[in-house]
Amino acid sequence: MEQQPKYYIVDSSLLPEVFLKVAQVNRNLQSGICRTIGEATQQVGLSRSAYYKYKDGIKPLFEAATHSIITFNLMVTDEAGVLSVILSVFARAGANILTINQSIPVNGQAAVTVAARTGEMNRPVEQMMSEILAIAGVSRMEILAKE
Incomplete structure (x- = not known):
């Protein structure tokens, strides 16, 4: 039986740096500042493997609010x-x-x-x-x- 994910609202100042960098990579890709994941991860100083590990689990509160x-x-x-x-x-x-x-x-x-x-x-x-x-x-x- 698959466990339902749990979500928390956490002040960004309390998050580990890797989460903040993943969020920045996502913003850079969505805004068009960077065209590729490789370019975006290099720009913020994050490994591609760390990005892929967390990319689907980190979203800004307001992005999750779409259609709400x-x-x-x-x-x-x-x-x-x-x-x-x-x-x-x-x-x-x-x-x-x-x-x-x-x-x-x-x-x-x-x-x-x-x-x-x-x-x-x-x-x-x-x-x-x-x-x-x-x-x-x-x-x-x-x-x-x-x-």
Whole structure:
């Protein structure tokens, strides 16, 4: 009987260097920075055998989120237009927004929860989140749940 794999979310600072290098090789191949596995492994200083050993077991959290519904929790300032700018970033990224909930502001801050389908996005979830965090009036953004 085949045992089901178990997955853990671990801060990258706690991972052995080999795992981080495998993730970098995957990014370099996917982005087109490197065209071959040999070129990519040489660039990051990793043996091809180590890459092949771990390549299928290491994926960034956001890559695993493709085709998922992700619920984001944000803290935003109570200013006209802030939520509109946030939603425009979701739209440009190709995220399909399913629900939006905003609390009544307290001390000039409101909690906003956005659930979105991420399968058709044209950029990584991590990049979209960075763009949203750069918006004036957004003080926090985190993933609350992933289905």
